Amino acid sequence: MKTGVRPSRRSVLASALLAFAVFSAPAGxxxxxxxxxxxxxxxxxxxxxxAFVERVTQQGGADFVPVAERIAVFDNDGxxxxxxxxxxxxxxxxxxxxxxxxxNPALAGQEPYKSALSGxxxxxxxxxxxxxxxxxxxxxxxxxxxxxRALVLDWIKTARxxxxxxxxxxxxxxxxxxxxxxxxxxxxxxxxxxxxxxEFMRPWAxxxxxxxxxxxVGSSGKTEFVLDGDTPVMRKLPEVEFIDxxxxxxxxxxxxxxxxxxxxxxxxxxDQQMLQWxxxxxxxxxxxxxxxxDAVREWAYDRTSHIGKLxxxxxxxxxxxxxxxxxxxxxxxxxxxxxx
Amino acid sequence: MKTGVRPSRRSVLASALLAFAVFSAPAGxxxxxxxxxxxxxxxxxxxxxxAFVERVTQQGGADFVPVAERIAVFDNDGxxxxxxxxxxxxxxxxxxxxxxxxxNPALAGQEPYKSALSGxxxxxxxxxxxxxxxxxxxxxxxxxxxxxRALVLDWIKTARxxxxxxxxxxxxxxxxxxxxxxxxxxxxxxxxxxxxxxEFMRPWAxxxxxxxxxxxVGSSGKTEFVLDGDTPVMRKLPEVEFIDxxxxxxxxxxxxxxxxxxxxxxxxxxDQQMLQWxxxxxxxxxxxxxxxxDAVREWAYDRTSHIGKLxxxxxxxxxxxxxxxxxxxxxxxxxxxxxx
Numbered sequence: 001m002k003t004g005v006r007p008s009r010r011s012v013l014a015s016a017l018l019a020f021a022v023f024s025a026p027a028g029x030x031x032x033x034x035x036x037x038x039x040x041x042x043x044x045x046x047x048x049x050x051a052f053v054e055r056v057t058q059q060g061g062a063d064f065v066p067v068a069e070r071i072a073v074f075d076n077d078g079x080x081x082x083x084x085x086x087x088x089x090x091x092x093x094x095x096x097x098x099x100x101x102x103x104n105p106a107l108a109g110q111e112p113y114k115s116a117l118s119g120x121x122x123x124x125x126x127x128x129x130x131x132x133x134x135x136x137x138x139x140x141x142x143x144x145x146x147x148x149r150a151l152v153l154d155w156i157k158t159a160r161x162x163x164x165x166x167x168x169x170x171x172x173x174x175x176x177x178x179x180x181x182x183x184x185x186x187x188x189x190x191x192x193x194x195x196x197x198x199e200f201m202r203p204w205a206x207x208x209x210x211x212x213x214x215x216x217v218g219s220s221g222k223t224e225f226v227l228d229g230d231t232p233v234m235r236k237l238p239e240v241e242f243i244d245x246x247x248x249x250x251x252x253x254x255x256x257x258x259x260x261x262x263x264x265x266x267x268x269x270x271d272q273q274m275l276q277w278x279x280x281x282x283x284x285x286x287x288x289x290x291x292x293x294d295a296v297r298e299w300a301y302d303r304t305s306h307i308g309k310l311x312x313x314x315x316x317x318x319x320x321x322x323x324x325x326x327x328x329x330x331x332x333x334x335x336x337x338x339x340x
Numbered sequence: 341m342k343t344g345v346r347p348s349r350r351s352v353l354a355s356a357l358l359a360f361a362v363f364s365a366p367a368g369x370x371x372x373x374x375x376x377x378x379x380x381x382x383x384x385x386x387x388x389x390x391a392f393v394e395r396v397t398q399q400g401g402a403d404f405v406p407v408a409e410r411i412a413v414f415d416n417d418g419x420x421x422x423x424x425x426x427x428x429x430x431x432x433x434x435x436x437x438x439x440x441x442x443x444n445p446a447l448a449g450q451e452p453y454k455s456a457l458s459g460x461x462x463x464x465x466x467x468x469x470x471x472x473x474x475x476x477x478x479x480x481x482x483x484x485x486x487x488x489r490a491l492v493l494d495w496i497k498t499a500r501x502x503x504x505x506x507x508x509x510x511x512x513x514x515x516x517x518x519x520x521x522x523x524x525x526x527x528x529x530x531x532x533x534x535x536x537x538x539e540f541m542r543p544w545a546x547x548x549x550x551x552x553x554x555x556x557v558g559s560s561g562k563t564e565f566v567l568d569g570d571t572p573v574m575r576k577l578p579e580v581e582f583i584d585x586x587x588x589x590x591x592x593x594x595x596x597x598x599x600x601x602x603x604x605x606x607x608x609x610x611d612q613q614m615l616q617w618x619x620x621x622x623x624x625x626x627x628x629x630x631x632x633x634d635a636v637r638e639w640a641y642d643r644t645s646h647i648g649k650l651x652x653x654x655x656x657x658x659x660x661x662x663x664x665x666x667x668x669x670x671x672x673x674x675x676x677x678x679x680x
Contacts, residue, residue: 068552145594189554202598212408213598214529215554225590225613232617234594250565254485254574256596258542258553273565277572 036182039175045330048323049179052286056262057186063284065262067187072263073253073274074180076194076201076218078308079267079290080209081172082161084299086124086307088168089200090132092155096139113138125306133240136197140221141238145199148236152203166337169208173290174339175331176265180209183263191215191261193253195245195270199236217256219244245270250277262286272313279320287322289313294328297338376522379515385670388663389519392626396602397526403624405602407527412603413593413614414520416534416541416558418648419607419630420549421512422501424639425461426647428508429540430472432495436479453478465646473580476537477561481578485539485563488576492543506677509548513630514679515671516605520549523603531555531601533593535585535610539576557596559584585610590617602626612653619660627662629653634668637678 040046056065077083094116101108101117108117112131115123127135140148161168180190192201192211198218205211222237244252250273253261264271264278267290279285291310292301302310317324325331333339380386396405417423434456441448441457448457452471455463467475480488501508520530532541532551538558545551562577584592590613593601604611604618605628619625631650632641642650657664665671673679 068546071554198595198598206408214411214596216598220595223591223594225587225594225617227613227616227620230620232590232613232620234590234617247565250572250574251563254563254565255538255560256554258538258556273567273572276567277565277574280567280570280572 036185037175037178039178039331039333041330041332043330045323045325049182049286049288052263052284053182053186056284065284069259069262070183070186070188071191071257071259071261072183072188073191073193073217073257073261073265073278074176075249075266075268075271075274076192076196077267078292079173079265079271080176080180080192081168082298083308084301085121085162087132087196088161088171089136089196091159091161091168092152092200093132093136093139095155095159096151097135100139137221137238137240140197140199141236143236145223145234145236148199149203152200156204164335169204170337171335172208173331174333174336176290177209177336179265180211184210188263189215191217191253191257193217193244193249193264193274195219195243195248197221198244217244217252219248247273249274253277264288265290266313267292268308268310269312272316275313275316275320275322279322287317287320289317289322289324291324291326293326294331294334297334298327300328376525377515377518379518379671379673381670381672383670385663385665389522389626389628392603392624393522393526396624405624409599409602410523410526410528411531411597411599411601412523412528413531413533413557413597413601413605413618414516415589415606415608415611415614416532416536417607418632419513419605419611420516420520420532421508422638423648424641425502426464427472427536428501428511429476429536431499431501431508432492432540433472433476433479435495435499436491437475440479477578477580480537480539480561481576483576485574485576488539489543492540496544504675509544510677511675512548513671514673514676516630517549517676519605520551524550528603529555531557531593531597533557533584533589533604533614535559535583535588537561538584557584557592559588587613589614593617604628605630606653607632608648608650609652612656615653615656615660615662619662627657627660629657629662629664631664631666633666634671634674637674638667640668 037046055061055063058064074080077087097113097116107113112127112134115127116135156167156169159168160166161171164171184190190211192205192215194201196218198216198220201218202213202216205216206213220241222239222241224235224237226233226235242248242252249271253274260281261278262284263286264275265288266275275287279287292299292308294300301308302314314324327334377386395401395403398404414420417427437453437456447453452467452474455467456475496509499508500506501511504511524530530551532545532555534541536558538556538560541558542553542556545556546553560581562579562581564575564577566573566575582588582592589611593614600621601618602624603626604615606614607630615627619627632639632648634640641648642654667674
């Protein structure tokens with residue numbers, strides 16, 4: 001009886017441990033049986049991603065990259081979620097501007113607020129970087145970091161995209177969510193490196209992308225710390241501290257991450273230097289550009305777009321070996337809500 | 341026979357899985373049997389650390405903190421390693437200054453370089469923050485980030501501390517190494533948040549402390565990205581970008597980590613605001629001050645020291661409930677080389 005019981009106990013123990021081991025196995029140890037990228041159509045794009053991940057995780061292989069060095073960086077606007085008709089953070093700023101106008105109606109007559117509030121896409125486009133920054137500065141400054149966070153979370157929960165009438169966080173790219181998860185399952189640490197505001201992305205990036213706040217690099221305004229009685233306060237100041245765009249992206253990567261990535265994904269000329277910094281380096285490296293080619297399911301734009309202009313980086317891609325993903329042909333679904 | 345073999349196979353499997361599970365277990369799941377803090381003497385300091393870690397990792401307990409929120413921040417100079425007779429980064433800058441003088445002898449006659457090179461401790465002390473920054477700026481700027489990294493690594497390997505005649509990295513505090521490991525074993529993510537230069541710490545922090553580059557926050561100079569032909573270059577500029585000290589520490593924590601820590605350790609007034617930002621918050625929080633009280637094994641200094649001045653934070657500690665660690669009585673060894 002004793003020996004009859006033991007194996008059974010051991011079997012239970014072994015099963016429990018096996019389940020536990022599978023659950024907690026370091027990335028790469030568990031064989032991938034199911035397709036980790038089901039929203040990617042079979043073809044050279046999907047194939048090259050899988051081949052790269054297999055090469056760099058092959059212990060003892062010539063291209064093996066130790067787990068600590070598996071740093072993957074992703075632009076956000078236009079790469080992980082949509083960015084039309086205008087960066088979603090600007091839609092947030094615009095909604096906040098409307099609230100500010102209620103308290104101070106005179107603002108509505110002043111530029112660039114007047115154009116921004118007109119709702120005219122052409123007027124919006126004409127604002128340019130400077131006008132956008134001015135509106136972001138007005139609507140983001142003077143708050144504490146925690147009040148701002150609360151505003152962002154409230155907006156993310158309640159605001160709806162004008163074309164799709166869905167929360168903005170439903171306009172994330174399903175194939176990119178799969179790519180993030182696939183890389184993480186293979187020991188990569190995934191970072192956002194975005195021109196967007198770091199305080200705007202952090203509140204929801206963990207829930208939506210599985211990327212924790214400490215792995216979000218973005219543009220930032222200055223902040224100051226003050227002790228108000230026994231309450232420490234972190235206040236946002238109306239001064240730009242860092243623009244994490246273009247040549248600012250490798251600078252931000254160096255400052256915040258301190259290692260050169262082995263994988264970078266972007267979609268516009270603002271990502272060109274990040275792609276250069278990542279791929280023009282010894283050892284296996286992967287550069288990916290999301291090309292917006294699907295006017296039906298998403299938007300089609302590149303060289304002349306006022307948002308997400310993709311021109312120089314598109315020209316540079318072939319010589320550098322960057323993968324240009326054609327959304328229309330490479331992705332069988334774009335948004336998670338298209339899943340049947 | 342069949343039933344006789346099975347248990348044995350299962351037993352081997354179970355053992356293998358058990359070993360694997362222990363190896364890869366998420367922090368906190370494996371019972372701690374051995375003392376994780378052997379270099380800490382039994383007493384209230386050690387007890388309070390252990391009690392805190394047990395409380396916040398107790399699933400279902402009132403003070404449970406989810407793994408994602410277990411952020412622990414550590415000052416470096418004077419908290420993780422010694423800082424006398426002057427911050428070790430300054431010893432590095434001084435050695436580099438000597439090399440620069442060989443190439444440009446006129447520097448030796450100019451202040452503050454003249455005082456710095458005199459070797460007179462009083463002259464060194466008289467340089468003040470401004471003189472030190474000037475020397476650091478001269479000796480650190482104009483290099484690429486990768487050349488600077490190589491210089492740091494070479495210095496870390498070859499330079500020796502004047503009092504102990506040992507590499508500087510042997511002057512790390514064994515009890516703090518144990519504390520870092522203990523926290524990590526319990527699901528904490530450990531960060532350095534130091535007034536020291538981020539580019540100076542990152543090259544060796546992973547090997548010495550187990551803290552990867554992306555978890556090192558520090559002071560920084562500006563950098564610029566340029567593409568030199570097909571070679572991307574990150575160059576250090578002679579402009580201060582950020583001083584991660586005093587009120588700069590919570591600002592740095594907010595910028596780089598984006599969450600408020602639950603555990604902070606420092607040793608000087610430069611850590612006061614980091615301790616406030618960490619501990620003056622809802623939920624269980626721990627603040628720790630390393631008090632340098634051992635003139636025989638290390639150094640004894642606090643309120644009037646030109647390096648690592650501990651005055652206001654020491655006065656504030658009792659009211660805030662910060663643990664003041666007395667190096668002389670709380671630590672049975674200070675440096676790893678004291679181990680028998």
